[in-house]
Amino acid sequence: MMKRILAVTVTTLVLTASAEAAGEFVSPDAAAMDEIASGNFKIGAMVESDYGIGVSAQFGHLLDVKAGDRGAGADFHFWRMQLETNNAYMNRHPLEFYASAGVGYRWDDSGQGEGLIVRAPGGADWQFSRNGWSCYLEVGPSFNFGDDPHGDRNGFDIMSGTGIRYNF
Secondary structure, eight states: OHHHHHHHHHHHHHHHHHHHSOSEEOOSSHHHHHHHTTSOEEEEEEEETTTEEEEEEEETTTEEEEEESSEEEEEEEEEEEESOTTSHHHHHSOEEEEEEEEEEEESOOTTTOBEEEEEOOEEEEEOOOTTSEEEEEEEEEEEEOSBOTTSOSSEEEEEEEEEEEEEO
């Protein structure tokens, strides 16, 4: 019961904070799908608590697709904000914050159970190199709706992840 109350509280705080923050909200309409197909593509390596060690790809700054040794999934970035757009350094090396929501599947997670994952990560993506390299760090709530060996059918967890990607 306490896990569910905590899950609802954290989710409410994340959604409220993103609704009050300045930035750009993106709805999954035709314009967003055009941006995903625009050719802005990043691929790289990641380490995530949900999916393990694996590969991360990002399409148009809106869709993250990840596959690791313990699971795979996709997240849609529904809010994003670039920090200090009028700063010369930040124009060359942009730092973007985002909030997203997604689903995944965990197939091997020693102790957490297999099954469907619903997650709401928020994070930062920083292009630290003019050559196209960027790194990201994200954290957020996740709910595992699969079989849990410990008897808790719906498992709440705080997921985290980091990675490095190259922009093509």
